[in-house]
Amino acid sequence: MRRLPAKPMQNILSFPTRQVDYKKFIKISAALTVVMVAVFGYLYTQTVSPTATSVAPGRLGAPALSHHVYGGFGDDALNKPMSAAMGDGRIYVSDTNNHRIQVFTEDGTLLQMFGQRGMGEGEFLYPYGIVVGPEGNLYIADMYRRDIQVLTPDGEFVRIFAEETGGNTAINGPGGMYLDNNDRLFVANVNTGKVAVFDIATEELLQVVAVEGDVFAPNDVTVDEDGYIYVVDTGGQRVVVYSPDGSRPVRIINGSEGGRGQSTLVNPRGIGIRNGIIYVVSNMSHTIHAFDKEGNELFQFGGQGERTNEFMHPNGLTIDRRGRMLITDTIGARIAVYR
16 A cells, blocks of 8 residues: 655644734733732722721711821922821821931921931831820830930920830830820830830839730730720730730731631731720721720721822821821822821
8 A cells, every 4th residue: 555645743833823922922922910919909908898888876986087198299298108107286106218317397298207227316216106205305215226225396406215224125126106194104115025014204114014935016006095005916916915014915807706716907007096986097908997895897998009098008097185086098108297
């Protein structure tokens, strides 16, 4: 039998071909990847922490926004503001990535700024928590310098807090701070997982809250009218409530029943209490969650964005003695002021 000559492989698979435009292919693939990431991010925020405000019946609703505070333009713009405080008719903002403090009037008019990068007096590496003391001076926690500087309202260096009393050994990676009605300064130490409590007048160390393993990387702390201490356990995605003497945890707040289930908080940061409601910043879901003292979630507000009542990675939350709430919007580079 006479065999037919074999046909070349390219003739057997004789589909029409055309040259591939690899540059166009790469552009299309990149665009599809961006779309997929955006869809995943949207679904994640909707599942973990819905952006719509949810108000429980019979409860107080979300606070009303008064206005935003922005920095200047160009070199005067805010860059990653981590915390803010209000006192003597001024708003003080930790302009963290610019290694300085910006000062505004209560309506948001820029008055001045002070500080620069460094380890000298009145200089900063990573200014974080900020508190206005009873005498009007500023107490500014620097996470990377591992100290708290005391400055006048106009930025003149006064001293390093607790340096003379030796209490600064309990300050290591200080983040958020809180000054209670008894002039006790609570300092959340991100590096050690402990909260140091000082007498702000004598600068003596009074107590240390949180034993080894209780919390990881606490970013903020506050105290209620009964003296219970609320520590934001950022690494644990929760708030740990301690007895007034700081000796033991008494409650976990994370949005689940009894604090035993999955947390609704994602990278929690700032915390404050107003009218018996505990407000906690959920940094990665761009929302503020409100709880009662038993840990039941009442409502939330915010959501990712740059419009009114939206945030881009909020961080600090401060409530002044008149009940006004300041929320630092780090990527949005602004401060939201709530009535």
